[in-house]
Amino acid sequence: MSAVIKVQNIWKQYRLGQVGTGTIADDITRWLANVRGKEDPFINLGDTNEQNKTGNSRYVWALNNINFEVKQGEIIGIIGKNGAGKSTLLKLLSKITSPTKGEITITGRLASLLEVGTGFHPDLTGRENTFLNGAILGMTKKEVKTKFDEIVAFSGIERYIDSPVKRYSSGMYVRLAFAVAAHLEPEILIIDEVLAVGDAEFQKKCLGKLQDVANEGRTVIFVSHNLAAIKTLCSRCIVLTNGHISYEGDVDISVVNYLKADGFGGLKEYKVFDGQSSISIPECDLLSVGVKAKEKHFGDPIRMDEEVELVIKYKKKIRNCTLDVTIQVKDSSGNYLFVCSSARSTIESNMGRIGVYEYTLEIDSNFFNPDTFYINLLVVKDKKTTCLRQEDVIFFHILDKERVLGEWMGKSAAPLFLNFPWRADSKN
Amino acid sequence: MNSIPESKTLPTTEVISSKSHWWDLRLNEIWQYRDLLFLFVRRDFVSVYKQTLLGPLWFLIQPVMATLVFSIIFGKVAALPTDGRPMVVFYLVGITAWTYFADCLNKTSKTFTENAHIFGKVYFPRLIMPLSIVISCLIKFAIQFILMLAVLVFYVYREANIDLNAMILLTPLLIIIMAGLGLGFGILISSLTTRYRDLQFLIQFGVQMLMYAAPVVYPLSMVPEKYRWAILANPMTSVIETFKIGYLGVGTMEFSHLAYSFVFMLVILLVGIIVFHKVERNFVDTI
Numbered sequence: 001m002s003a004v005i006k007v008q009n010i011w012k013q014y015r016l017g018q019v020g021t022g023t024i025a026d027d028i029t030r031w032l033a034n035v036r037g038k039e040d041p042f043i044n045l046g047d048t049n050e051q052n053k054t055g056n057s058r059y060v061w062a063l064n065n066i067n068f069e070v071k072q073g074e075i076i077g078i079i080g081k082n083g084a085g086k087s088t089l090l091k092l093l094s095k096i097t098s099p100t101k102g103e104i105t106i107t108g109r110l111a112s113l114l115e116v117g118t119g120f121h122p123d124l125t126g127r128e129n130t131f132l133n134g135a136i137l138g139m140t141k142k143e144v145k146t147k148f149d150e151i152v153a154f155s156g157i158e159r160y161i162d163s164p165v166k167r168y169s170s171g172m173y174v175r176l177a178f179a180v181a182a183h184l185e186p187e188i189l190i191i192d193e194v195l196a197v198g199d200a201e202f203q204k205k206c207l208g209k210l211q212d213v214a215n216e217g218r219t220v221i222f223v224s225h226n227l228a229a230i231k232t233l234c235s236r237c238i239v240l241t242n243g244h245i246s247y248e249g250d251v252d253i254s255v256v257n258y259l260k261a262d263g264f265g266g267l268k269e270y271k272v273f274d275g276q277s278s279i280s281i282p283e284c285d286l287l288s289v290g291v292k293a294k295e296k297h298f299g300d301p302i303r304m305d306e307e308v309e310l311v312i313k314y315k316k317k318i319r320n321c322t323l324d325v326t327i328q329v330k331d332s333s334g335n336y337l338f339v340c341s342s343a344r345s346t347i348e349s350n351m352g353r354i355g356v357y358e359y360t361l362e363i364d365s366n367f368f369n370p371d372t373f374y375i376n377l378l379v380v381k382d383k384k385t386t387c388l389r390q391e392d393v394i395f396f397h398i399l400d401k402e403r404v405l406g407e408w409m410g411k412s413a414a415p416l417f418l419n420f421p422w423r424a425d426s427k428n
Numbered sequence: 429m430n431s432i433p434e435s436k437t438l439p440t441t442e443v444i445s446s447k448s449h450w451w452d453l454r455l456n457e458i459w460q461y462r463d464l465l466f467l468f469v470r471r472d473f474v475s476v477y478k479q480t481l482l483g484p485l486w487f488l489i490q491p492v493m494a495t496l497v498f499s500i501i502f503g504k505v506a507a508l509p510t511d512g513r514p515m516v517v518f519y520l521v522g523i524t525a526w527t528y529f530a531d532c533l534n535k536t537s538k539t540f541t542e543n544a545h546i547f548g549k550v551y552f553p554r555l556i557m558p559l560s561i562v563i564s565c566l567i568k569f570a571i572q573f574i575l576m577l578a579v580l581v582f583y584v585y586r587e588a589n590i591d592l593n594a595m596i597l598l599t600p601l602l603i604i605i606m607a608g609l610g611l612g613f614g615i616l617i618s619s620l621t622t623r624y625r626d627l628q629f630l631i632q633f634g635v636q637m638l639m640y641a642a643p644v645v646y647p648l649s650m651v652p653e654k655y656r657w658a659i660l661a662n663p664m665t666s667v668i669e670t671f672k673i674g675y676l677g678v679g680t681m682e683f684s685h686l687a688y689s690f691v692f693m694l695v696i697l698l699v700g701i702i703v704f705h706k707v708e709r710n711f712v713d714t715i
Contacts, residue, residue: 014713027623091712095444095551098709104444118549121471123478132471135464136550164478 002107004188004219005070005093010102012063012088062088064243066102070188075210075220077230077251079258080240086223089240090114090192093221108187108219111138115192117177122166126157126176129165133180147183154205155179175202182209188219207233227255227332252370256301256397270298271394281379283387284323287313287356289377291396294362304370305401310361312377316354321382325359328376330392331415337373338416343383364419368398369412448709450702457553464552468560473567487571491527495520502645511647511678514588517580518676522644524576525606525671528569529664530635532610535561537617537631540711547712554708555701558615562607569603580675595674595681602667605686605693609663612696619700619707623714642668648680660685663692 015026063085070076080086091097092104094112119136120129130151134144144151152158155176157168165173191210210233214220224230230237230251237254239247247257270290273279279286290298294307302308312325326341342359374395379388458465477483495516502508503515510518536558540547543557583590621627642664643651651659659665666685673679 091548092444096548097712098444098448099446101446103446105441106444107441109440110442112550115549119546121475123475124471128471128474132467135461135467136546136552138461138552141463141467 003069004107006105010066013100073217075214077234077237078223084240085243110188111184111186112190126161151179190221192223285315307365308363313358324380326378330374332372370400371415469563472564526644529606529610531565533614536614539618540622591677608693608697612700615704616700619703622711663689
């Protein structure tokens, strides 16, 4: 298998702020340098693209030094938080804008789908728009004609095909648009977040179509925030962080890397509350919350066959009451899995006294199946009033254990495994 | 950047890099996307008259109204000469020709700003867009041209002082010059407006001003010899004059003037395409 896309040392610079007055001065300086055969004077300026920090330069590097290869027939996922450079990378690959430095070599016909329904004209009918959109995406009129019936059938809007698209519901519009795109037959297909459209049934149809495309030996580059779709479809993944590749390879590890990326919703496996992030109520100050494997450190990967410890530390500020902690555990889709409260335990350590308390919850090994889990933290006063409720205070990943060859390798259907005792009695 | 078609079966390899050469205009790509070109033309034409009662007839209202207004203002009030031809035909011929050039220029000059959204989402040779505009304007011109011929025939039938002559055979050349000038200026301005929006304001009255610097509402013969060069510097002047000679039999026309317009058109078109091609690579970042 040869590489169909080769990305070598790609850099992309953007100018910040208003492009207008002042631009002409930069333009002239740049032009003069160019005429004298020198390098662009602004090329060495520029900060890495950290959107939440104020930089010194008027220029930022949206992509810095990107290198990767895609082989024929691969489905590659690109993930990264907003502003990591995913869209910029796709724009470069699809020739919408050109790199500041570096080179991309593409072998084969490439089509990109950065949006569905680009160029749809509201006044034209579905039929007219199908031809127009097909041509915009790079199909010839003849190709669209031969696939027309298929496209209409896929979209499921036969009845409205001769009505102007401005009368379509948004769902119909998107379905027709995706149907056109799905019938492109390029050797390389680039898709940006288009599965976020349509109802569940249509999404399933789209994912199936993508799978088919890949099975036909075509190459797909897929950008999405839908981690489940990434996991199901992709064979390899690239994680972008602030304009550079922070990880490339296995899909599961990529997903963990992506979720762990600093600043992802402010979530971490271990959090100390002080200074700006301090959580303080009249009853207590929350000091830290963390999840780790037993006898390991916070931040180390947790494997499913390790015992898990949840540690909560707070400073009690008032006397003559009890404070209990309750955790609510959710899976990566936000479904509640279970609740566990220290109030049900028999510990009486914090009765009355002021001071710092540390609670540790021990969870058996093999209880969590590999997934990402989120924790809500509640502090309950005198076993009746919730005085603090902190949503998604921390999160953690459980990684798969290494399995012996021959053992079942598939994924578990549920996020938890309960080790209740079984009894087998002989009844004959 | 070059695409090397190795053979029918082998896939083509393309290199996207930061450098591009000004001579590498990738015009062969336009041929590959010819279907898109004609679908855009169709879209422009069809979408204009959808949900209208009169449809393409609206294209006729504009020259009729302009002719009436010009006849009143320039013909009656200002009493400008019309070289002894009926006012209505004199203005109509000028307006029909001028409108095509002005439409091409006005509409192509907005290529980047008006299509930023679609250009930001998908790649196709950007030149397709202004080319499709020039062609859809040609359809409109054809309709207005038929109106012009009908009016001429009516006047000839009434034995008015008009002589159609062999110069009308130059019409295709005149159309090419007008289209080339409109396209060349249009894409040049469009390329520059991606960074400096000021030009957008300029173009609005600029085209209007340019019309008065061409013999549309007056005959060239009326301009004193001393200043005639200024009017002749406008590459549209000889085009309009040749039109008037062919369809009305009056005007001042020399082949050298026409040759000047033709060369001017080639130069502006080439410069326009080169600048356009340079800008299209990165304009999405600055628009």
